[in-house]
Amino acid sequence: MSKSKLEILAYESSPLGPLCLRRRELLSQPGTFVTEVTLNHEFLMSSLYTDSERVLAQTAFDIHADGDRLRVLVGGLGLGYTAREALLSDRVAQVEVVELLPQVIDWLARGLVPLSSELLSSKLNDEPRLVITQGDIYQRLAGPPDERFDAILIDVDHSPDERLGTESVSFYTAAGLQTARQHLAPGGVLAIWSYAESSPFADALHEVFAHVRIEPVTYENRLIDQQRTDWLFFAWE
Secondary structure, three states, X not given: OOOOOEEEEEEEOOOOOOEEEEEEEOOOOOXXXXXXXXXXXXXXXXXXXXXXXXXXXXXXXXXXXXXXXXXXXXXXXXXXXXXXXXXXXXXXXXEEEEEOOHHHHHHHHOOOOOOHHHHHHHHOOOOOOEEEEEOOHHHHHHOOOOXXXXXXXXXXXXXXXXXXXXXXXXXXXHHHHHHXXXXXXXXXXXXXXXXXXXXXXXXXXXHHOOEEEEEEEEEEEOOOOEEEEEEEXXXXX
């Protein structure tokens, strides 16, 4: 029996538990290598399936149909696919990514993730469009806005009901969303990634925003020969 080629790129402690970045060849698809992140020895994300992360940005921009020079705030760097999708839009003037874990930012700087070269090159232009800030996106949105954004894209927790830490609890309530809304510019869109539905969160969004859209993104997970659905929540005035 052949063995999967597995390389541990980084294994580090974090406030949320042991954090691992690994690269492996798929046994079912020889020659195909994927980069994965685990947290507390549980699977967190993969470069193999990034459809929903990219749709999060695409749909937010489709909803925000007016104007260009958009300013985008991304909560969570991860492997960079949401940020990259935002940068691919010629309507976007700047993308700020807020990432809690400095280790994740360091992985990008050291070229350990698949999008390192592409994202780093966007920071080296004469007019860089990408800014990466170390911090807590939920604390940022719970405070008064220093600036306002045309789109705020959140891809941090597993779901509104299954969170990685405690700081995000209030964000998913009507009161938390009311505060977060102040960080949106007129016509701005709030978008949240989730791996599961959440009726309580949907209700909270409806309480605060005039318009709410919930979009499932289904794809075929070839590793387990099953369909998988992620859920995207969008809200705007």
